[in-house]
Amino acid sequence: MSSAINDSQEMRTGSPEPPPRETRDWSGVLETGCTECGFPAGELTPQETAHRLRDVMPGWEEALRSDDVRHRPMPTVWSPVEYACHVRDLCRLLPARLSMILSFDNPEYPDWDQDAAAQEHAYWTEEPLAIADDLSRWAAAAAAALEACSTAQGERTGRRSGGRTLTLNQLCATFLHEVHHHLRDAGGGRSGQSAQDRAEIIDLLQRFFSAFVPGPAVHRGAGILREALLPEAVIIRAGNGSTAVYGVAEFIEPRVELLxxxxxxxxxxWADSARIDLFGDIAQLWCGYAKSWSQDGLDHRGRGLKGIHCVRASTGWRISSIIWEDEREGLPIPLFPPLPRLDD
Ligand SMILES: [Zn+2]
Incomplete structure (x- = not known):
């Protein structure tokens, strides 16, 4: 990695100047959300936090692979590797805080001075690859500790020294916001590849596929499709040299009838794999899908590939176009990263 070889100016001349002391009230995000990184207001359950923490980690791995990972954008602003060290420490602290909040009534967590930690451990001297490894290990430990909490424990409380009392669900939201916000600080999502957007697009994709259900539920499914698709969306089936072009109603009606x-x-x-490319308010996806059903006593399975365009409308991410073709002899589906399957 070239950044590890190109020692920064700071490395040669000793400690860089520390950034100004952190005075931001990170719990303010609970009421207002964050206008800088787009993190929404509100609380999160430990389970949801674990899930979203795992979603955001590929963004960190990507940020730590960039060439200027040890470069401070300004003399008193942390480099990506320093932000990664800080987030690693947040992940490292979380299981201990969770253990306290579950074991004691409204405990006060031991004081942790993030600025002192940065100086003491000389974050700027850390090797990016070692930190990437460390961060992924501690994030996995934090996610496991979150998953060990029950939803019923979400209202238990704890206190930061000198800070406000937060419920477990509020602690979860402020923790995840920091992980998310600092990824943006560290240059992850520079091209608009925000973890939040990716999570919303995957959710949109899974809702779209979940809509094709047989029996009376198909009418609820049709409502899901009308919400997922822009009213002006175009859907095209290709294959064997012919195309069928549908508007939204033309696409939905025969499927409701059939199902x-x-x-x-x-x-x-269901969608089983996808490659998602994002830029600002537009996204394009290659999405592998699979389907299964029984008919006339025989079990059927099928697969195929969809090219999907999404756009961020005033109401959130929507599908603006789909092209698809089913798998056939001589046309194997390419491999894309796997997607989690919707549980219900
Ligand atoms: Zn933020």
């Missing part, structure tokens, strides 16, 4: 007829028993369709 409500009761011939396709247990029909399910």
């Amino acid at each position: 409500s007829r009761g011939e396709l028993l247990g029909f399910r369709e």
Whole structure:
């Protein structure tokens, strides 16, 4: 990694100047959200936090692979590797705080001075690859500790020394906000690849596929499709040299009719892999999908590939166009990163 070889100016001349002391009230995000990184207001359950923490970690790995990972953008602003050290320490502290909040009534956490920690451990001297490894290990430990909490424990409380009392759910939201916000500080998402947007697009994708269900539920599914698609969306099936072009209603109606007829028993369709490229308010996806059903006593399975365009509308991310083709002999589906399957 070139950045590890190119020692920064600071490395040669001793400690860089510390940034101004952190005075921001990170718990303010609970009421207002964060206008800088777009993190929404409100609380998070420990389970949701664990899930979203795992989602955001690939962004950190990417940020730590950049060439200027040890470069401070300004003399008193941390470099990406210093931010990563800080986030690693937040992840390292979290299991101990969770253990206290679950074991005692409204405990006060031991004081932790993040600026002193940065100086003491000389964050600027850390090797990016070692920190990437460390961060992913401690984030996994934090996610496991979060998953060990029950939803019913979300209202238990704890106190930061000199800070306000937060419930477990509020602690979760402020923790995840810091991980998310500092990824932006560290240059992750520079090209608009925000972890939050990716999570929302994956959610949109899974809702879209979950809508194709047989029986009476298909009408609820049609509502999900109308919400997921822009009203002006275009959907095109290709294959064998011919195309079928649909508007939203033309696409939905025959599928509702087919699925409500009761011939396709247990029909399910799901996205199993995707590559997502984001830029600002637009995104394009390559998405591998699979489907299974029984008909006339025979089990069927199918796969295919969809090219999907999404756009951030005033109401959130929506699908603006889909092109798809089913898998056939001589046309294997390319490998994309796997997607988590929707539970219900
Ligand atoms: Zn933020």
